[in-house]
Amino acid sequence: MKKTSIFIVLFISYISYSAWVYTDGTNTASVMSLQQQAGKNIYQKNNCTSCHQLFGMGGFLGPELTTVISDKNRGPLYARTFLQYGGARMPNFHFSKEEIDEVIAFLEYVDTNASTYKNNK
């Protein structure tokens, strides 16, 4: 009985904590525009996360992209060039201009919301 009670208390805490995480705990970013959403879809469909990270999530073969847009050494042109031609490790995905614009818009959105990341840097 005691063990079952401990389990139930923990489980209720887990459910309550999850509900808080889904709402107030993560209510800290702006909502994406349609163009940014389209960019995110392209990012996911091409499994960019295999090589690139956003907020630490993803692979390490390519550079971390959370602040690629505001980074003085990189910026939107740098990102655009790789999206258009690929690189030594990155295949050429043959994106259209519209698709590249959408991915850049998504990366801009990510960058704008990377406050903790920039402060830590």
Added chain:
Amino acid sequence: MDHKKLGSLFIVLGLSSLLLGLFFGSIGGLQYILPPFLKEQLSFQKTRPLHVYLVINFIFSTAAGCIYYFLPTASGKKLYSLKLGIIQFSIQVFILLIIVSFFFAGKFSGREYLEFPPWISLIILGSWILFMINFFKTIPLSFNHVPVYIWSWSTGLIFYFITMTEAHLWLLPYFNNNIVRDLTVQWKALGSMVGSWNMLVYGTSMFVMESISGDKKINQSKTAFFFYFLGLTNLMFNWGHHTYIVPSSPIVKEVSFIISMTELLILGKIIYNFRKSYIEAKLKFHHLPFRLLSFSDGWIFLNLLLAITISVPAINLYTHGTHITVAHAMGATIGINTMLLLGSVFFILDELNESLMEKLKKYFGFSIVLLNISLVIFWISLIGSGIAKSVDMQQKNFFAVIMDHLQPYFRVFTFSGIAVMLALFLTIIPIFKTFSKFILSKEK
């Protein structure tokens, strides 16, 4: 067909997934040191998900196999339905083929660890429900006096279902269109999902330990349940150390940090028990399942040390986004889970063909030592690569320069990774033969 043969089928499926997963992992490693290698035909965009999915499938399938094999003995009841188990197995084979084909064809959901199209998850969840029905209908109705491994298996089954569902909340615009919510929930689901498979694997090892020692009290003891509940608390709340860099509420990080530090208790227990474990290991080292469980103890110690270290926010700041995170994942999946699962598999093999196991003892002893030595080198090189990258990042070097500096580490982790694969091939091939003979035999 009986529950033992059904379990063996799952184990063969799991071990095949592991070998395939390691093969694709090795190709991925080579792509670190030879960037043009298969870049257009089988790029890292495909090799990484193939590696990750197949290795995760190894853990779930092998754990499911061990549970099916042990469950009637553990619960003292006949397996509820062999048919359900066979249907679950057939679905899992089907899912594996579909996912691998989709990855080869370049069809992705683009979600970390669950990169296959989301509709496949519905089939996975369906097959999991069959597993849950079979399990919960087989175990006793009351949980009050059951051993800790029944709790552990039950928790793993329930939480895999919950976290797999949670990992798909991104399909709702409310989650998908807010990057902070999306990433936080994704880390939350995946972090707890790892906890769920750990529960399945640890439960299996606890059953094996009990069977080896013949002492049924250990899995009913207060200490066993204390560590079970500690593990459960970590499963539920520890995931946040992955999100220190995500701008969610600071409370998420604080909760995670406090919970992560409770792992110090586990570390303390390992150190406290070190002398006893060492003497016991020396006495029983000839017994292969025990030897594998002893190696996993070492890996638990190393991995906990690393996990606690990277849970400290001031250190996490430098280690996130480096191969130190990969070292943590590899130490856990290969070092801990693979040793524990192989320990259980060897325990089963001892039962199936004791004379053959006796004959091959030296051979397995060699392959297991080779596996652990290669894995230590692999693990250290990943940490070395992480530290070197972190230093380079502080110096604000360009990515290409960083990758160039890291080449020596990449070479070591690629070649030691290939050695890990070879050691596991050497270990697993004779296991296949024994299981195939058993599955095809007419005896019950």
